[in-house]
Amino acid sequence: MKNYPIEKEDIQGILLSGYGKLKAAKYVSVTITDAKAFRSWLAAQTIAHGGEKPAKQALNIAFTAKGLQALQVEVNEANGFLRSFAEGMDTDHRNRLLGDIGENASTNWTWGARTDERIHVLLMMFAKTQDDLNVWYPKMAGQFEANGMKEAYQLPGHFLHGFRGHFGFLDGVSQPLIKGLSKKTPKNDVVVPGEFLIGYKNGYNQMPISPQLEGMESFGRNGSYMVFRQLEQHVRRFWDTMLAAYGVDGNADEAIKLASKMVGRWPNGKPLTLADTPEDRVKNIKDFGFAKDDLQGHKCPIGSHIRRTNPRDTKNGKPKTSIKINNRHRILRRGRPYGPPFQEHQEIKEMLKKPDDGQERGLNFICFNTNIERQFEFVQHTWSNNPKFEGLYDDVDPLTGVKESKGERAPTTFTVQASPVCQQHRNLPAFVTMKGGAYFFMPGMKALGYLGEG
Amino acid sequence: MQKAFNLIAEIYPDKKAMVEYLFKDIQARITDNDIIPFSQITTIHFARFVLLPEVKHEDGSTKFPPYLAFSTNYDGDLDNHLEEICKVTQGTFDQVFICCKDFPKGEITDIDRIAFMKRNSDYRAYFYQGSYERSVGQILEEEKRRQIAMGYIDTLDPFVNHDPHTVRDGILNVLKEAGHDKPYPKVIRPTLSLWQILQVIGTVILILACLIPFVLVLLYHEIRDAKKLQGIQWDYSHTQKLAQQEDQIVQNQLTHLVEVKPGWFRLFTLKMVLGGIAWLAKYYFNKGKLGNIPTIHFARWVLIDGGKRLLFFSNFDGSWESYLGDFIDKAAVGLTGVWSNTIGFPKTLLLLFQGARDEVRFKAWARAHQIPTQVWYSAYKDLSLTNINNNTAIQEGLAERPHGEALVELLERY
Ligand code: HEM
Numbered sequence: 001m002k003n004y005p006i007e008k009e010d011i012q013g014i015l016l017s018g019y020g021k022l023k024a025a026k027y028v029s030v031t032i033t034d035a036k037a038f039r040s041w042l043a044a045q046t047i048a049h050g051g052e053k054p055a056k057q058a059l060n061i062a063f064t065a066k067g068l069q070a071l072q073v074e075v076n077e078a079n080g081f082l083r084s085f086a087e088g089m090d091t092d093h094r095n096r097l098l099g100d101i102g103e104n105a106s107t108n109w110t111w112g113a114r115t116d117e118r119i120h121v122l123l124m125m126f127a128k129t130q131d132d133l134n135v136w137y138p139k140m141a142g143q144f145e146a147n148g149m150k151e152a153y154q155l156p157g158h159f160l161h162g163f164r165g166h167f168g169f170l171d172g173v174s175q176p177l178i179k180g181l182s183k184k185t186p187k188n189d190v191v192v193p194g195e196f197l198i199g200y201k202n203g204y205n206q207m208p209i210s211p212q213l214e215g216m217e218s219f220g221r222n223g224s225y226m227v228f229r230q231l232e233q234h235v236r237r238f239w240d241t242m243l244a245a246y247g248v249d250g251n252a253d254e255a256i257k258l259a260s261k262m263v264g265r266w267p268n269g270k271p272l273t274l275a276d277t278p279e280d281r282v283k284n285i286k287d288f289g290f291a292k293d294d295l296q297g298h299k300c301p302i303g304s305h306i307r308r309t310n311p312r313d314t315k316n317g318k319p320k321t322s323i324k325i326n327n328r329h330r331i332l333r334r335g336r337p338y339g340p341p342f343q344e345h346q347e348i349k350e351m352l353k354k355p356d357d358g359q360e361r362g363l364n365f366i367c368f369n370t371n372i373e374r375q376f377e378f379v380q381h382t383w384s385n386n387p388k389f390e391g392l393y394d395d396v397d398p399l400t401g402v403k404e405s406k407g408e409r410a411p412t413t414f415t416v417q418a419s420p421v422c423q424q425h426r427n428l429p430a431f432v433t434m435k436g437g438a439y440f441f442m443p444g445m446k447a448l449g450y451l452g453e454g
Numbered sequence: 455m456q457k458a459f460n461l462i463a464e465i466y467p468d469k470k471a472m473v474e475y476l477f478k479d480i481q482a483r484i485t486d487n488d489i490i491p492f493s494q495i496t497t498i499h500f501a502r503f504v505l506l507p508e509v510k511h512e513d514g515s516t517k518f519p520p521y522l523a524f525s526t527n528y529d530g531d532l533d534n535h536l537e538e539i540c541k542v543t544q545g546t547f548d549q550v551f552i553c554c555k556d557f558p559k560g561e562i563t564d565i566d567r568i569a570f571m572k573r574n575s576d577y578r579a580y581f582y583q584g585s586y587e588r589s590v591g592q593i594l595e596e597e598k599r600r601q602i603a604m605g606y607i608d609t610l611d612p613f614v615n616h617d618p619h620t621v622r623d624g625i626l627n628v629l630k631e632a633g634h635d636k637p638y639p640k641v642i643r644p645t646l647s648l649w650q651i652l653q654v655i656g657t658v659i660l661i662l663a664c665l666i667p668f669v670l671v672l673l674y675h676e677i678r679d680a681k682k683l684q685g686i687q688w689d690y691s692h693t694q695k696l697a698q699q700e701d702q703i704v705q706n707q708l709t710h711l712v713e714v715k716p717g718w719f720r721l722f723t724l725k726m727v728l729g730g731i732a733w734l735a736k737y738y739f740n741k742g743k744l745g746n747i748p749t750i751h752f753a754r755w756v757l758i759d760g761g762k763r764l765l766f767f768s769n770f771d772g773s774w775e776s777y778l779g780d781f782i783d784k785a786a787v788g789l790t791g792v793w794s795n796t797i798g799f800p801k802t803l804l805l806l807f808q809g810a811r812d813e814v815r816f817k818a819w820a821r822a823h824q825i826p827t828q829v830w831y832s833a834y835k836d837l838s839l840t841n842i843n844n845n846t847a848i849q850e851g852l853a854e855r856p857h858g859e860a861l862v863e864l865l866e867r868y
Contacts, residue, residue: 076690077688077689077690083688083690083693083694086690087690087694091694092698093694093697093698093700093701096701096702097701097773202813204782204811204812204813206812206813206814208814209686209814246612246613296866317746325783325784328779328783373775374775374779377775378773378775378776378779381701381773381775381776382772382773382775382776386704386772387704388704388771388772388838388840388841391838391840391841391844393600393841417866419862419865419866420616420618420621420861420862420865420866421607421610421616421621421865421866421868422607422866422868423612424604424607424608
């Protein structure tokens with residue numbers, strides 16, 4: 001296969017790397033109060049790009065539609081911006097698509113709702129250690145006032161012990177690989193760059209629609225749309241539900257097994273499709289499909305989180321065509337947990353015994369894509385929130401799905417396929433609550449330069 | 455028999471606002487409103503009212519007048535269906551129909567109403583049925599049976615291996631006790647008789663014989679049309695208005711209206727393609743998938759204004775985005791074959807190629823010619839087409855009393 005010449009130096013670093021070595025992060029959203037001052041500040045910043053490997057710290061920047069408007073950029077169809085980005089995450093229709101109803105409703109969000117005029121720019125600060133960040137952040141914040149900015153809201157981000165998520169499951173395992181950048185397998189994960197980077201051909205062998213501005217025709221080039229959703233996780237409630245599922249309170253192994261069925265992987269990351277027990281040996285935990293050995297979902301349930309968010313080879317009869325179609329709905333995940341771990345070492349057996357500590361914790365879900373409607377929103381709506389996914393009747397994604405009933409968020413069902421008959425777990429509560437979010441555009445380096453010039 | 459009813463009647467332009475107002479009321483209480491309480495009409499699968507807006511020439515004169523479209527997907531024969539509508543609505547329906555120029559004035563009876571409806575519905579519908587030939591009653595009953603069976607399955611101990619025969623008997627028992635065990639006649643899907651096969655072969659030979667001149671004329675048209683194409687034209691505010699109606703339930707609807715490219719050649723080609731699709735829908739796509747798309751309950755194409763415009767109605771599961779995605783990913787050939795004969799469609803090669811595969815341009819075009827549907831009703835809004843077809847497979851399967859692997863396969867459908 002021909003290599004795509006990807007212009008790494010023109011792409012912001014976070015798009016090409018999760019910065020695994022920069023363990024501490026802070027996401028600071030700011031309001032632009034003086035466009036001119038902000039522009040000259042922006043021009044003077046050192047923004048990390050994809051051609052380097054920052055060892056100590058990295059800064060990346062993204063804008064909401066309101067933020068670009070504050071810089072006199074018109075965000076509309078004539079300028080080639082996506083409708084979803086122009087309208088923002090919080091519209092009546094999108095609330096239904098994304099499940100932002102009931103307790104998830106934007107009226108309860110701490111930031112990003114349609115009425116929130118503050119969220120213009122997101123400064124994504126990554127540093128090697130928390131101490132480094134503690135030194136860096138005050139310096140950064142000290143510049144805001146003099147440079148036409150006002151801090152609106154901030155969120156921390158960090159990795160938990162062993163890269164586990166708050167529920168105790170290994171996170172950040174499966175990821176699309178950008179064709180031309182990575183020579184790694186599995187080949188089913190290799191996706192053309194245009195699905196994540198504007199200016200390259202996408203899954204339909206076409207150029208993604210690209211923002212074009214007067215004075216900079218190629219404003220979109222090497223940019224990407226970024227979805228940010230702050231998702232609170234209810235860890236105690238999650239494990240209580242698993243423990244109570246069979247009415248056999250306290251059976252830790254069964255509880256962990258059921259939770260793993262919901263995720264589609266064991267806590268250590270091994271996929272259920274390849275591993276009947278967490279101890280089974282697996283050659284490559286990323287390289288598998290469902291069509292060949294597990295079409296019925298007897299190993300990895302059809303409605304599990306990983307099978308819904310990436311059905312791999314099961315979408316259309318023939319595995320190969322399925323992969324091709326499926327890969328038009330991939331997202332590049334770059335989120336990190338926030339809040340203290342429920343259990344310091346993310347040891348699930350310990351979590352099961354621990355009383356609730358009343359602390360807020362969750363995932364700052366971040367993903368990149370070039371077509372929000374066809375990628376992120378599709379995954380959330382057509383796959384996670386869809387009660388009818390792949391022939392199911394009434395389930396939604398047990399982790400992140402939202403079941404709607406009369407405009408409210410309703411308890412959910414989870415079906416474990418088995419022979420001769422399935423088992424259904426009913427009346428499951430929500431394990432995740434939406435707290436705030438927005439759609440951003442992350443420009444390429446030259447486009448940032450253009451914004452900086454004014 | 456499932457059929458498609460289409461009433462399309464010209465309206466008085468000044469009555470438009472009044473009907474729009476009525477439609478808001480109807481939609482707000484779709485099942486039990488006072489004008490047409492849809493849930494009481496047992497023959498309706500899906501129904502919709504759409505106002506087709508007036509289209510003007512550049513000089514301001516009327517190109518196409520405003521119409522009211524009323525469409526249903528119904529069971530049984532037409533007279534019976536229209537009589538049921540009249541019986542349930544008891545004349546309240548006149549409030550809507552008086553906006554139509556052709557609606558009789560003064561004291562009228564159901565005979566006049568039915569005559570009006572028939573007179574204005576003389577259109578050929580090129581029709582696809584995803585729940586091939588099942589009645590509303592059967593669809594609802596089969597879901598009821600699945601739920602009763604699930605109630606029994608729920609009581610089984612999850613830590614025990616169950617014998618499939620015991621499970622089957624348990625299910626049959628609860629269904630019998632509940633009085634929900636009478637089997638429906640098996641769905642009969644038409645097959646081709648020898649005579650029909652010969653006809654098909656004849657048609658294919660005829661098409662092949664005409665292929666070269668046809669392709670030459672087609673290429674001439676396609677090259678000319680491609681030159682006329684403008685850039686991608688999104689209209690976000692129009693799209694937003696349409697999107698605001700969508701995703702209220704797991705199903706959605708689409709009403710799409712576009713002008714056929716002028717000239718006999720395009721109309722002829724379009725009719726041939728639509729005829730082919732309707733034929734395939736009957737003999738081949740009668741198992742729940744159109745092309746490879748398993749989410750379309752009903753779809754129909756109707757040529758109106760003497761073949762000048764193509765109207766498309768569909769009822770499908772999931773979002774617009776996933777529907778259109780399926781179109782491109784799984785049925786691009788068919789839909790390019792149809793809509794490349796209409797204006798503004800993305801550049802197409804040899805009738806079937808390119809076209810809809812130009813994703814963004816195709817989606818923008820689809821939105822541009824989509825019109826809002828003022829009233830939309832579904833008789834089984836909680837069921838996907840896959841559910842419906844699975845329920846029938848269960849119901850028919852149980853009646854056959856299978857053993858061994860076939861039995862296990864059947865039980866895994868629950
Ligand atoms: C708090 C909320 C969430 C939790 C706890 C969670 C947890 C997980 C876990 C444990 C995995 C498996 C490990 C891995 O492959 O990285 C995973 C995979 C994944 N998640 Fe989530 N997730 C959350 C939210 C979301 C959301 C909102 C989306 C998108 C709409 C999403 C999309 C994905 C995708 C695409 C994968 C990879 C699937 C694959 O390729 O196999 N997740 N998630």
